[in-house]
Amino acid sequence: MKTNxxxxxxxxxxxxxxxxxxxxxLSVTFFIVVLISxxxxxxxxxxxxxxxESAPVTSVxxxxxxxxxxxxxxxxxxxxxxxxxxxxxxVNEVQSKLLYLPWVSSxxxxxxxxxxxxxxxxxxxxxxxxxxxxxxxxxxxxxxxDMTRIKHYLPNFFGPxxxxxxxxxxxxxxxxxxxxxxxxxxELILSERFSWQLTLNDGVTxxxxxxxxxxxxxxxxxxxxxxxxxxxxxxxxxxxxxxxxDYIDLRYxxxxxxxxxxxxxxxxxxxxxxxxxxxxxxxxxxxxxx
Numbered sequence: 001m002k003t004n005x006x007x008x009x010x011x012x013x014x015x016x017x018x019x020x021x022x023x024x025x026l027s028v029t030f031f032i033v034v035l036i037s038x039x040x041x042x043x044x045x046x047x048x049x050x051x052x053e054s055a056p057v058t059s060v061x062x063x064x065x066x067x068x069x070x071x072x073x074x075x076x077x078x079x080x081x082x083x084x085x086x087x088x089x090x091v092n093e094v095q096s097k098l099l100y101l102p103w104v105s106s107x108x109x110x111x112x113x114x115x116x117x118x119x120x121x122x123x124x125x126x127x128x129x130x131x132x133x134x135x136x137x138x139x140x141x142x143x144x145x146d147m148t149r150i151k152h153y154l155p156n157f158f159g160p161x162x163x164x165x166x167x168x169x170x171x172x173x174x175x176x177x178x179x180x181x182x183x184x185x186x187e188l189i190l191s192e193r194f195s196w197q198l199t200l201n202d203g204v205t206x207x208x209x210x211x212x213x214x215x216x217x218x219x220x221x222x223x224x225x226x227x228x229x230x231x232x233x234x235x236x237x238x239x240x241x242x243x244x245x246d247y248i249d250l251r252y253x254x255x256x257x258x259x260x261x262x263x264x265x266x267x268x269x270x271x272x273x274x275x276x277x278x279x280x281x282x283x284x285x286x287x288x289x290x
Contacts, residue, residue, distance in 0.1 A: 057083040057117045064121035068103040068149045074119060077101055086115055094119070102145035105137065126150060128157045128171065128188075130164060140165035159190035166190070174198065174217055181221050203244075209251035216250040224248070227258060 060083075062074050077097045083089055091109040098107040098121065108120040124137040124145070134142050136157060142164050157167045167190055175185050178200065187199035196208040198217075204224075208216050227245060246261040 055086050055115060057086055057089055057111075057115055059116040061116060061118045062121065063119070064123075066103075066121050066123050068123045068145065069101060069121055073101055073103075074098060074121065083117065086111065086113070089117065102143065103149070126154060127168065128155045130157050130167075131159070132156070136164055136168060140168045155185055156187045157190075158188070160192055163190055170196065170213065174213065177214065177217055178221070181224065203246075205247040207247060207249045207251055219256065220248060220250055223256060 060075070060078075062071055077100065078094055081089070081094050081097060089111060091111060094109045094117070095107045098104055098109075098119070103123045104121055105124045106122045110118050112118055124135070124141070124143055126135040126145075127138050128136045129147075130136045130142055134144050135147070135154075136142055155171065157164075157171065159167045167188055170190075171185055171188050178184055184201050185198050186201050189197040189199075191197075193210065195210050196213055198206040198208065200206065206217070206220055227248075231243070231245070243260040243262055245258055247259040249257040249259070
């Protein structure tokens with residue numbers, strides 16, 4: 001009887017060993033298969049990328065906000081960049097080349113596998129001419145570019161170097177105020193002594209001086225309709241009939257002074273673009289109109 005018990009116990013232990021060994025062997029086998037598969041995939045990818053390593057960029061996609069820059073400008077600028085190897089194309093080099101273009105404000109460059117280079121360009125937005133040779137963008141930055149590409153009107157700003165932002169801010173503020181009288185600034189001049197002069201779209205020049213610009217423009221807006229009404233009603237002196245306002249000097253604590261020019265001069269000044277020549281010399285005080 002003892003011998004039978006020993007045999008039964010031996011069988012039970014053998015069965016237990018078999019139950020634990022089979023899953024273990026299967027797990028090890030699966031793990032080995034996975035390793036072999038990963039190794040094979042890694043080798044295939046390596047060989048694939050090595051084979052693609054010398055593939056060139058064959059597509060350049062250009063987009064963005066470019067009312068002034070042209071595709072030919074972009075392609076010419078990146079000609080020195082080696083596009084013969086997709087993986088070795090330096091997007092920073094492409095970006096720096098494009099930022100040298102005069103109309104370009106910002107650039108984003110990225111590669112799209114397997115053979116595409118994507119370029120997004122944003123041009124400067126010019127808001128004014130600066131000192132006759134340069135342009136100011138919407139952020140007050142001065143740049144120089146081909147002005148023949150501009151097809152819309154731009155006002156003229158003149159001022160000392162470094163005052164571009166100041167000129168732009170005052171232009172926007174004063175233009176907003178003048179718009180209530182359907183007027184806008186054609187020319188803005190800031191002198192070396194920071195004295196302000198505006199020429200409006202109706203040809204009238206405003207001398208504002210250095211202080212209280214907003215208050216003086218507001219005074220002009222209050223009194224300018226009165227001046228024009230008096231002129232239209234011919235209630236000023238006989239000598240000043242058929243005259244138009246040339247300039248208004250607002251550099252007074254109260255009131256203003258008006259300079260006149262003849263109507264015939266207005267026509268001739270448009271032809272020669274010199275509205276200040278031979279203007280009527282007399283100056284009247286606002287008090288004489290009230």
